[in-house]
Amino acid sequence: xxxxxxxxxxxxNPKTRLSKVMDREEREFFAEMMLRDVISAxxxxxxxxxxxxxxxxxxxxxxxxxxTDGLNDxxxxxxxxxxxxxxxxxxxxxxxxxEAIRALVQTENExxxxxxxxxxxxxxxxKEGFRFxxxxxxxxxxxxxxxxxxxxLSYDVIDSFRLHTDVDEESDLVELIIHGTGRSRKYxxxxxxxxxxxxxxxxxxxxxx
Amino acid sequence: xxxxxxxxxxxxNPKTRLSKVMDREEREFFAEMMLRDVISAxxxxxxxxxxxxxxxxxxxxxxxxxxTDGLNDxxxxxxxxxxxxxxxxxxxxxxxxxEAIRALVQTENExxxxxxxxxxxxxxxxKEGFRFxxxxxxxxxxxxxxxxxxxxLSYDVIDSFRLHTDVDEESDLVELIIHGTGRSRKYxxxxxxxxxxxxxxxxxxxxxx
Numbered sequence: 001x002x003x004x005x006x007x008x009x010x011x012x013n014p015k016t017r018l019s020k021v022m023d024r025e026e027r028e029f030f031a032e033m034m035l036r037d038v039i040s041a042x043x044x045x046x047x048x049x050x051x052x053x054x055x056x057x058x059x060x061x062x063x064x065x066x067x068t069d070g071l072n073d074x075x076x077x078x079x080x081x082x083x084x085x086x087x088x089x090x091x092x093x094x095x096x097x098x099e100a101i102r103a104l105v106q107t108e109n110e111x112x113x114x115x116x117x118x119x120x121x122x123x124x125x126x127k128e129g130f131r132f133x134x135x136x137x138x139x140x141x142x143x144x145x146x147x148x149x150x151x152x153l154s155y156d157v158i159d160s161f162r163l164h165t166d167v168d169e170e171s172d173l174v175e176l177i178i179h180g181t182g183r184s185r186k187y188x189x190x191x192x193x194x195x196x197x198x199x200x201x202x203x204x205x206x207x208x209x
Numbered sequence: 210x211x212x213x214x215x216x217x218x219x220x221x222n223p224k225t226r227l228s229k230v231m232d233r234e235e236r237e238f239f240a241e242m243m244l245r246d247v248i249s250a251x252x253x254x255x256x257x258x259x260x261x262x263x264x265x266x267x268x269x270x271x272x273x274x275x276x277t278d279g280l281n282d283x284x285x286x287x288x289x290x291x292x293x294x295x296x297x298x299x300x301x302x303x304x305x306x307x308e309a310i311r312a313l314v315q316t317e318n319e320x321x322x323x324x325x326x327x328x329x330x331x332x333x334x335x336k337e338g339f340r341f342x343x344x345x346x347x348x349x350x351x352x353x354x355x356x357x358x359x360x361x362l363s364y365d366v367i368d369s370f371r372l373h374t375d376v377d378e379e380s381d382l383v384e385l386i387i388h389g390t391g392r393s394r395k396y397x398x399x400x401x402x403x404x405x406x407x408x409x410x411x412x413x414x415x416x417x418x
Binding site: 100119160161163164165171203 | 306308309324326327328346347348350351368369370371372373374380383384387388404406409410411412
């Protein structure tokens with residue numbers, strides 16, 4: 001049975017922390033390329049993606065639901081009525097691999113969670129969606145662990161840097177260029193981003209043609 | 210058979226990128242606590258640690274070798290004569306777990322490697338040390354992959370955020386407070402470091418008593 005995978009997505013003016021190095025149109029296209037990389041990994045892991053978008057949006061024949069409720073309310077609406085398994089996964093994880101997603105959805109516990117950099121939550125898998133409620137923003141990883149404990153859910157923390165690496169800032173593009181294999185890496189390279197060494201440390205530089 | 214694990218270590222004035230938030234003595238103690246966390250994980254994974262120190266140093270009854278040759282020359286000296294397996298692992302990985310180290314040393318390939326944040330290399334396991342030469346600094350992960358390919362070694366890239374997270378900068382302390390379970394986390398908490406929220410993002414703040 002394929003696991004439904006909900007991917008929250010903001011098609012308009014996303015990834016504003018990249019504004020210094022990409023204009024709005026580029027950020028919108030980049031966000032879509034990262035979403036496509038996540039969706040490819042989900043299909044290859046046997047999951048069934050559903051985009052939960054803040055605005056009308058379409059992407060090939062992937063199912064899209066539009067909600068203007070805010071991330072937590074929109075996701076909790078999904079969870080409330082969900083008796084079977086469900087995966088919630090962020091759209092900015094272009095290093096996601098089918099192997100890492102499989103480790104997540106094949107947990108022996110009632111829940112498996114992947115922390116993001118800086119205390120966020122990049123993915124949550126639940127065997128029974130209705131038993132949980134999400135609370136994103138701020139240190140959501142610790143909040144989610146707290147909710148699992150309150151609700152008596154056993155959980156796994158999945159140890160994967162590929163799912164841990166969310167791309168928000170310029171320095172995260174280093175990881176994408178080094179470890180990426182999909183469309184979003186190709187896209188930023190086509191924009192002129194490349195690795196560079198400054199004082200022995202690796203960063204990215206963009207050559208504008 | 211237990212795998213020898215070489216841990217390069219600099220006891221004097223380490224972790225200078227933390228100088229803004231810790232004085233030299235604190236940084237030296239903190240580096241030692243991280244080293245102890247790595248050594249605990251190594252023992253629990255069935256490895257046999259050996260500290261390769263830039264200066265005379267002692268830590269309980271762990272073996273120490275002193276070398277002033279520079280990181281690459283010192284490690285390559287070890288590798289040259291090594292016919293059996295060897296693990297090289299950095300001392301600033303306080304989130305290391307026995308499970309992640311086991312995944313590394315139980316690879317089916319001739320080499321397994323763990324990338325660090327920003328293009329570095331946090332650990333390399335080799336089934337036959339003499340077949341490889343290290344080249345640390347700068348984008349060493351890509352260099353090490355290149356060396357493996359040149360030398361015809363099959364390799365695995367281990368997907369672990371716990372081994373991927375090297376602690377160099379203030380922002381890395383967030384990860385240690387959220388995910389750490391060992392001595393180095395306790396130590397920074399005893400110094401007054403704690404999580405704080407600034408504009409919805411998690412960082413650390415130090416309250417000096």
